[in-house]
Amino acid sequence: MGRRPTGRARGGRAGSGQKGGFKEAFQAEVVAEIEALVGPGAVDGLDFEAIETAARRRALALAARAVAQRFNADHSDHRGPTVSCRCGRPARYAGRRAKTFQSALGELTLERAYYHCEACEAGFCPRDRALGVQGSSLSPAVTRMVGRVGAMVSFVEGSTLMQELAAVPVDPKQVERTAEALGREIAADERRLVEPEPPAAPTMYLGMDGTGVPMRASELAGHAGKQPDGSAKTREVKLCTVWTAEGRDDEGIPVRDPGSVSYSAAIESAASRDTDQAPSAFAQRADREARRRGFDQAERRAVLGDGAPWIWNLADEQFPGAIQIVDLFHAKQHLSDVAKAIYGPGGALGPPWAKQRHDELDEGQLDAVLQALRVHAEANDEARKCLDYVTRNQLRMRYPEFRAQGLCVSSGVVEAGCKVAIGTRLKRAGMRWTVSGADAIIALRCCQLSGRFEDFWERRSAAAGTGAR
Numbered sequence: 001m002g003r004r005p006t007g008r009a010r011g012g013r014a015g016s017g018q019k020g021g022f023k024e025a026f027q028a029e030v031v032a033e034i035e036a037l038v039g040p041g042a043v044d045g046l047d048f049e050a051i052e053t054a055a056r057r058r059a060l061a062l063a064a065r066a067v068a069q070r071f072n073a074d075h076s077d078h079r080g081p082t083v084s085c086r087c088g089r090p091a092r093y094a095g096r097r098a099k100t101f102q103s104a105l106g107e108l109t110l111e112r113a114y115y116h117c118e119a120c121e122a123g124f125c126p127r128d129r130a131l132g133v134q135g136s137s138l139s140p141a142v143t144r145m146v147g148r149v150g151a152m153v154s155f156v157e158g159s160t161l162m163q164e165l166a167a168v169p170v171d172p173k174q175v176e177r178t179a180e181a182l183g184r185e186i187a188a189d190e191r192r193l194v195e196p197e198p199p200a201a202p203t204m205y206l207g208m209d210g211t212g213v214p215m216r217a218s219e220l221a222g223h224a225g226k227q228p229d230g231s232a233k234t235r236e237v238k239l240c241t242v243w244t245a246e247g248r249d250d251e252g253i254p255v256r257d258p259g260s261v262s263y264s265a266a267i268e269s270a271a272s273r274d275t276d277q278a279p280s281a282f283a284q285r286a287d288r289e290a291r292r293r294g295f296d297q298a299e300r301r302a303v304l305g306d307g308a309p310w311i312w313n314l315a316d317e318q319f320p321g322a323i324q325i326v327d328l329f330h331a332k333q334h335l336s337d338v339a340k341a342i343y344g345p346g347g348a349l350g351p352p353w354a355k356q357r358h359d360e361l362d363e364g365q366l367d368a369v370l371q372a373l374r375v376h377a378e379a380n381d382e383a384r385k386c387l388d389y390v391t392r393n394q395l396r397m398r399y400p401e402f403r404a405q406g407l408c409v410s411s412g413v414v415e416a417g418c419k420v421a422i423g424t425r426l427k428r429a430g431m432r433w434t435v436s437g438a439d440a441i442i443a444l445r446c447c448q449l450s451g452r453f454e455d456f457w458e459r460r461s462a463a464a465g466t467g468a469r
């Protein structure tokens with residue numbers, strides 16, 4: 001990464017005389033180890049996998065030893081008899097302390113200068129701060145790997161992958177703790193830092209949606225839900241997603257541009273009351289994401305969502321002037337659900353009824369949709385609710401008009417976003433979350449899916465180098 005040249009020069013001076021010698025000796029040692037493994041003669045009959053696995057193990061062990069020697073020979077982290085503690089008082093040097101870190105090379109035992117503060121009754125190693133391993137027994141490279149697997153798969157699977165792919169043992173609990181700690185750092189970084197980009201296209205789209213995530217019972221006290229007794233099993237994650245759709249399919253319909261989607265989500269409120277000074281937490285999130293992506297600067301802006309009132313209230317407040325569109329995918333799904341409610345889940349009359357309504361939506365015949373719903377509204381609760389929904393959202397369902405303007409009216413981007421960003425990681429069988437754990441993993445995952453993990457990691461490494469963390 002090329003940072004901290006001063007540190008490198010300082011460390012380099014002491015060993016520069018032996019550097020060439022060390023390098024050659026290390027290379028020779030690795031070659032000798034591998035020769036010893038493979039043995040003399042032809043290689044064709046050998047077990048390739050056994051050799052590569054053993055060679056990796058030995059090469060890494062040699063490298064770990066060399067790195068530990070190099071680090072432990074450098075005592076420049078001894079900065080005199082006292083250094084300033086965070087409390088402001090002096091902390092006294094209390095010798096060098098060894099700690100074993102799990103690194104990408106295997107275990108590394110590092111001895112670092114240790115300072116103890118009497119007032120705090122605690123000690124610290126300045127080098128741990130400088131190396132970015134404070135409070136952790138995982139090296140930066142292993143922490144990064146855990147961040148990757150923790151965002152993608154369960155903590156147990158992540159632990160297995162770490163062992164299988166990187167030959168690094170990290171138990172599931174530690175994968176969980178590390179991934180969540182990283183996710184919390186990312187969440188704080190996301191709130192703090194907005195680097196606005198120019199809009200990637202003349203028309204920018206912003207979608208909002210909510211999805212329930214299963215919670216531990218202790219996290220649900222006082223939250224009303226959909227269970228028969230009025231209790232809840234889930235909390236709602238709210239997701240904001242931004243994308244462009246300049247591409248066209250064979251029929252000329254706008255489709256989402258690959259790689260253009262970004263995500264930001266959390267379990268937070270979107271409700272703001274008239275008495276509130278600041279917008280709701282989720283409104284602020286949507287605003288940050290909009291600025292980050294240049295949505296707010298785009299020539300033409302469209303907000304997509306299902307019919308939920310909070311989405312349109314938020315759109316009115318945060319993005320006045322943006323075109324509001326009920327995601328066609330959601331609208332059709334709604335009508336399909338009504339068909340099932342009227343004719344029964346397996347009823348033969350349901351699908352043709354739904355198909356007819358879908359066609360009417362596509363053709364902009366909202367009066368026909370409303371009329372068909374009215375017929376059933378008195379006898380059927382779902383039909384009545386859907387009648388309200390279409391009535392309320394008529395202006396947001398002018399699909400032929402939107403299409404004529406070259407606007408993307410669906411594609412299920414928002415729906416897919418909930419599945420991709422939230423569902424596939426957080427809604428798997430048996431998973432029960434705490435709000436803080438879910439929010440951390442959601443932040444970690446959204447950061448990676450939005451292609452922002454590298455930038456975050458660079459900021460994090462730079463902050464470690466300056467001791468800012």
Ligand SMILES: [Zn+2]
Pocket residue numbers: 085086087088089117118119120121
């Ligand atoms: Zn102190």
